[in-house]
Amino acid sequence: MDRDARIEATIPALRRFAFSLLRDRHAADDLVQDSLERALGSWHLRRAEGDLKAWLFTILYNTHIDGRRREARRARLLGEIAGLAEQATPQDAPDHAVQFTEVLRHLDALPEEQRAILLLVGVEGLGYEETARVLGVPVGTVMSRLSRGRERLRRLTEEGGDTPAAGARLRVVG
Amino acid sequence: MTDLRDQPPIGEDDLHAYVDERLDAARLAMVRAWLEQHPEAAARVRAFTAQRDALRAALAPRAAEPIPARLRVAHVRAGLRARRLRQWRMAAAAVLLLLTGAGAGWLAHGNLASGGVPGAPPPMAEAAEAHRIFAAGARQPSQAVASAAEDLATWLAGQLDEPVVVPDLLAAGFRPRDAHLLPTAEGPAVQVTYERIGSDTRLSFYMRPVPDRPADKLRCTDHPGGRVTYYWFDGRRGYAVTATLPRSELRGIAFLAEREVRAGPKPPPAEQLIARAETPRVCIG
Secondary structure, three states: OHHHHHHHHHHHHHHHHHHHHHOOHHHHHHHHHHHHHHHHHOHHHOOOHHHHHHHHHHHHHHHHHHHHHHHHHHHHHHHHHHOOOOOOOHHHOOOOOOOOOHHHHHHOOOOHHHHHHHHHHHHOOOOHHHHHHHHOOOHHHHHHHHHHHHHHHHHHHHHOOOOOOHHHHHHHHO | OHHHHOOOOOOHHHHHHHHOOOOOHHHHHHHHHHHHHOHHHHHHHHHHHHHHHHHHHHHHHHHHOOOOHHHOHHHHHHHHHHHHHHHHHHHHHHHHHHHHHHOHHHHHHHHHHOOOOOOOOOOOOHHHHHHHHHOOOOOOOOEEEOOOHHHHHHHHHHHHOOOOOOOOOHHHOEEEEEEEEEOOOOOOEEEEEEEEOOOOOEEEEEEEEOOOOOOEEEEEEEOHHHOEEEEEEOOOEEEEEEEOOOHHHHHHHHHHHHHHHHHOOOOOOOOHHHHHOOOOOOOOO
8 A cells, every 4th residue: 555655646746747748638647547557567677666756757758658659650650541741649639728838838849858858857856867767868868958958948938929830849749 | 266176167067957956065056156157157047947937837737636536546456457357368268269279289188198299399399380380481371261171272282382181071061161370399280170051160170290100090089168179190190170069970070081181182072971970989088
């Protein structure tokens, strides 16, 4: 029960991270559910005791990447079949229940690996090394992406307005 | 600023660690002092911090929501258990199918009954053969559906590079439905499914290389659930006929199959069934 309680204590953060990646409430909760199933199914593979939060984030991120690959394959297939190269993606389906603040719109313009780092470090409060483990990249890569992501977001914010165009968003997806 | 001589110079990493409040006290003091001297960098740092706060604020409602029931650990775990049970059942069913269809069970049983076959293959010997059949150079599918015994015989001959008898069991009311190649350590085995015309009754004819076993007469094995297997050896291969049928009936069909196999690739008319079906035989197992 202690274990369950500790997992459940992380669920709000997992949902927030999933939502910030997918920007769709239901898809986000699906992702969290899939990740929890994975986590519970591979509990014995978990390493350090104190690492629970980072471990759960790792599973969620990997599940997300798997899902996105699946989605990309599906979109490509659909595109081939229907001749629709510009297939809609989950990120184009906004969640109307949420007030989109400017910063979230700008965040969309960042490549996903930068976006994930900004969220893990800035919002979820993970350390740089934890973040590196979650994303499976060296700490140096985390630092350089964090730097580039923040700088880019800063410029977008300073330029202001509604510039984050569909083109930028498509780049994120591709 | 004298401190800076002993310490690495302030870098981009320090600025982010400052934003993320991950500097130790000594470094924090240095970075603060440095930022006072560098207003542009200080402005960037302020922007980063504001940006971080904005992200936190924008996403905070997500984390504040109550956890939906489906994400409760107990619920997820229950779902996981149910799924595993389903998967286990499917796996068990697949194994059962394999045993039924391929007649693997009867061979194992037969081997045990005869005190074990010398040189029985180690359990992984099938792997290379499975690869050969299903993966490497599989120009054709490893199974075929056909309406006539001859069609399957033609297909199987192509697969095995030698003529193969697919017994014509029409006289017993069975027609071939499909055929599968299956791996064994000695080479490909063949399983042909027959179905009784006008009913759901299925019957399997199974044939595999058994090079080191002398020719032997027809024998029979009972399996749980009413399945019966008749099998025999001709010095090159082992053959089996399996179905859920009364022994007396299946024995007649097995005689028919044996006769067809012995006659070779040109199957003769199958009228002998009635004449031979009454012959009593010892049933082992």
